[in-house]
Amino acid sequence: MKYRSAFDIIGPVMIGPSSSHTAGAARIGRVARTLFGRQPKKAIISLYGSFAKTYKGHGTDVAIVGGLLDFDTFDERIPQALTLAKEVGMDVQFVVENLVTDHPNTVRIRLYDENNELDVVGISIGGGSIEITELNSFKLKLSGEYPAILVVHQDRYGAISGVTNILAKYQLNIGHMEVSRKEKGNMAMMVIEVDQKIEDNVIKEIESLPNITQTIRMVE
Amino acid sequence: MFRNVAELVALAESKQVKIAEIMIQQEIEVTGLTREQIIEKMDRNLTVMEQAIERGLKGVQSFSGLTGGDAVLLQNYIKSGKALTGHILLDAVSKAVATNEVNAAMGTICATPTAGSAGVVPGTLFAVKEKLNPTRMEMIEFLFTSAAFGFVVANNASISGAAGGCQAEVGSASGMAAAAIVELAGGTPAQSAEAMAITLKNMLGLVCDPVAGLVEVPCVKRNAMGASNAMTAADMALAGIKSKIPCDEVINAMFLIGQSMPSTLKETAEGGLAATPTGKRLAKEIFG
Numbered sequence: 001m002k003y004r005s006a007f008d009i010i011g012p013v014m015i016g017p018s019s020s021h022t023a024g025a026a027r028i029g030r031v032a033r034t035l036f037g038r039q040p041k042k043a044i045i046s047l048y049g050s051f052a053k054t055y056k057g058h059g060t061d062v063a064i065v066g067g068l069l070d071f072d073t074f075d076e077r078i079p080q081a082l083t084l085a086k087e088v089g090m091d092v093q094f095v096v097e098n099l100v101t102d103h104p105n106t107v108r109i110r111l112y113d114e115n116n117e118l119d120v121v122g123i124s125i126g127g128g129s130i131e132i133t134e135l136n137s138f139k140l141k142l143s144g145e146y147p148a149i150l151v152v153h154q155d156r157y158g159a160i161s162g163v164t165n166i167l168a169k170y171q172l173n174i175g176h177m178e179v180s181r182k183e184k185g186n187m188a189m190m191v192i193e194v195d196q197k198i199e200d201n202v203i204k205e206i207e208s209l210p211n212i213t214q215t216i217r218m219v220e
Numbered sequence: 221m222f223r224n225v226a227e228l229v230a231l232a233e234s235k236q237v238k239i240a241e242i243m244i245q246q247e248i249e250v251t252g253l254t255r256e257q258i259i260e261k262m263d264r265n266l267t268v269m270e271q272a273i274e275r276g277l278k279g280v281q282s283f284s285g286l287t288g289g290d291a292v293l294l295q296n297y298i299k300s301g302k303a304l305t306g307h308i309l310l311d312a313v314s315k316a317v318a319t320n321e322v323n324a325a326m327g328t329i330c331a332t333p334t335a336g337s338a339g340v341v342p343g344t345l346f347a348v349k350e351k352l353n354p355t356r357m358e359m360i361e362f363l364f365t366s367a368a369f370g371f372v373v374a375n376n377a378s379i380s381g382a383a384g385g386c387q388a389e390v391g392s393a394s395g396m397a398a399a400a401i402v403e404l405a406g407g408t409p410a411q412s413a414e415a416m417a418i419t420l421k422n423m424l425g426l427v428c429d430p431v432a433g434l435v436e437v438p439c440v441k442r443n444a445m446g447a448s449n450a451m452t453a454a455d456m457a458l459a460g461i462k463s464k465i466p467c468d469e470v471i472n473a474m475f476l477i478g479q480s481m482p483s484t485l486k487e488t489a490e491g492g493l494a495a496t497p498t499g500k501r502l503a504k505e506i507f508g
Contacts, residue, residue, distance in 0.1 A: 016323030
């Protein structure tokens with residue numbers, strides 16, 4: 001079953017006008033911001049497909065920037081996001097791309113500050129749901145249908161089993177899992193989809209493990 | 221877990237509970253949340269809907285200037301006493317318009333099932349509220365009943381305009397609303413299914429052709445017609461009228477129609493009203 005919850009149908013609470021072009025866009029922006037870890041100084045936002053064609057009228061631009069300012073889909077400041085970005089000192093550039101992508105609602109967000117750089121590709125799959133398909137050139141495949149977390153970690157013995165042991169302890173059943181790394185011993189990533197909701201305490205416990213850098217809830 | 225309307229109705233009948241209750245029980249099972257948490261979550265959605273209607277009835281304007289202010293015109297017309305159709309029907313229409321105008325103006329709404337079709341369910345609920353005087357819990361149940369029918373459509377067909385045309389958005393919303401109105405008015409689960417079937421049958425083939433690609437024209441007025449369609453179908457079902465084609469077959473027909481619809485008529489703004497001379501002129505005026 002593609003949709004699992006009554007709140008997939010009645011919800012999300014959001015700023016209009018489009019669940020995929022506005023709410024989904026805001027969510028992609030917010031995930032990018034969360035992955036970056038703090039307020040970026042500069043954002044280059046490349047829009048593809050339908051995002052590129054209709055972003056002004058659908059508020060996709062302000063929604064993504066709202067997400068980068070850590071706003072939720074229902075934050076009433078979203079329409080003023082471009083002004084607010086200036087106020088916090090975030091330089092925003094939009095690039096309209098002509099390339100045809102696999103999904104019509106695709107965005108690439110590059111974030112920068114003096115110490116950090118991040119490159120995220122997200123797609124808005126409808127009804128406010130999103131998928132992250134690429135992160136710092138790591139390819140991800142996240143269905144967006146099940147609760148999922150992303151765990152950034154150091155490529156070390158036991159890092160993966162440490163995480164899966166905690167999920168087992170809380171009786172969270174893994175439906176899909178991907179592990180990838182750039183080179184041996186460096187930064188690596190786990191994307192884990194589970195059948196049940198992942199509570200905050202589980203995420204906290206995972207974060208307290210050695211070699212775990214960051215844990216992010218990708219899909220509620 | 222119910223997979224289709226027939227199973228949903230059979231579950232409600234065998235347990236002798238409302239359809240809303242079946243949806244609530246499934247939600248507890250799927251999410252692991254408590255009943256109280258789930259009710260509270262839906263209560264918050266209901267509050268958002270109520271606030272959107274209030275805001276829309278005061279008058280809003282979208283950034284493009286294409287929509288806004290029609291809900292106010294309708295309310296004034298109702299007050300003038302000149303309306304030809306019934307008060308509740310027009311009230312539902314005006315509240316559906318109010319919600320969708322708020323959506324177009326980048327206001328806060330609850331997607332039901334999508335943002336573009338967010339007016340129908342709350343519009344009809346807050347209109348029948350005046351006649352049926354539901355409790356807060358009954359209003360929350362209205363949303364769970366809507367969710368149950370929308371859940372079936374989403375999983376067996378589509379609720380997205382880009383995938384299935386506007387029949388999948390406003391059509392689904394209207395069917396969901398009709399089923400919930402029947403339940404709130406004291407109809408049986410089977411009558412809810414009839415109302416859903418009758419509504420959706422009459423919105424089959426509805427294309428998604430937003431002018432300038434915006435969720436405004438014809439979306440706002442389609443929410444209006446969706447609300448009136450839902451009200452009429454609910455009354456028909458409560459009167460004992462049945463759909464000759466069962467609800468699940470109607471949903472499947474909608475899915476197949478959506479699949480055979482050309483992409484120009486699925487939210488691309490390349491066909492239908494978007495491709496009329498005026499539609500093109502408006503797009504040019506807005507985006508240059």
